[in-house]
Amino acid sequence: xxxxxxxxxxxxxxxxxxxxxxxxxxxxxxxxxxxxxxxxxxxxxxxxxxxxxxxxxxxxxxxxxxxxxxxxxxxxxxxxxxxxxxxxxxxxxxxxxxxxxxxxxxxxxxxxxxxxxxxxxxxxxxxxxxxxxxxxxxxxxxxxxxxxxxxxxxxxxxxxxxxxxxxxxxxxxxxxxxxxx
Numbered sequence: 001x002x003x004x005x006x007x008x009x010x011x012x013x014x015x016x017x018x019x020x021x022x023x024x025x026x027x028x029x030x031x032x033x034x035x036x037x038x039x040x041x042x043x044x045x046x047x048x049x050x051x052x053x054x055x056x057x058x059x060x061x062x063x064x065x066x067x068x069x070x071x072x073x074x075x076x077x078x079x080x081x082x083x084x085x086x087x088x089x090x091x092x093x094x095x096x097x098x099x100x101x102x103x104x105x106x107x108x109x110x111x112x113x114x115x116x117x118x119x120x121x122x123x124x125x126x127x128x129x130x131x132x133x134x135x136x137x138x139x140x141x142x143x144x145x146x147x148x149x150x151x152x153x154x155x156x157x158x159x160x161x162x163x164x165x166x167x168x169x170x171x172x173x174x175x176x177x178x179x180x181x
Contacts, residue, residue: 001031001039002062008055014065018056021069022097022108022131025050040064052132068130075127076105076117087122097133106131 016034024030028044042056050056054066076087088105091098096113099106106129107113114124 001041002034002058002060002064004040004042004056004058004064005044006057008057008063010053010055012055012057012063014055014063016062017065017067018050019067019069020050021071022133025066025068034064049135051135052130068132070128070130072109073099073106073127073129073131074109074114075125075129076107076122077103077125078122080121083121086120087117090116090120097131099131099133107133 016036016038018032018034018040020032024032026049028046028048029042031039031041034040040056040058044050050066052066052068056064056066058064076084078084078087084103084105088098088100091105091107091113094113096107096110106127108131109126117124
């Protein structure tokens, strides 16, 4: 059995593929079967979600490419970009994993959410497709080599003492209860 606990560079050629649905790719430790039929065990940092195109590096140097398996999803469409934005807002507000595409949103089947979106004026249809939802603004996806280098940069001359990490660390201002009288 092969074993992996790290990622290879995105450009490294793969010697085998691992095709899994989203709910299985959310598990950071498991035993799976590759397309070749060989077994692979992997242990990744807690919270890691395998994404389409990720490459796992085995202990003996083999590279395994991750592929999102087709699965039944609900697809939201509308010709109105503002309405599609509203649909994305309402799904995100409910912490639903959502895949964003050009002129569509996809999420796992949920009849209550589908009815809500139809009520907003969207078209919702069942489709079979690979599901590769967004990781979220503070997701851990960048932790294994996918981080973008074009992050926040303050304006020239701005007085910035430390980077901002929402909700964490000593940068938070002390409560000023007396100001809320």
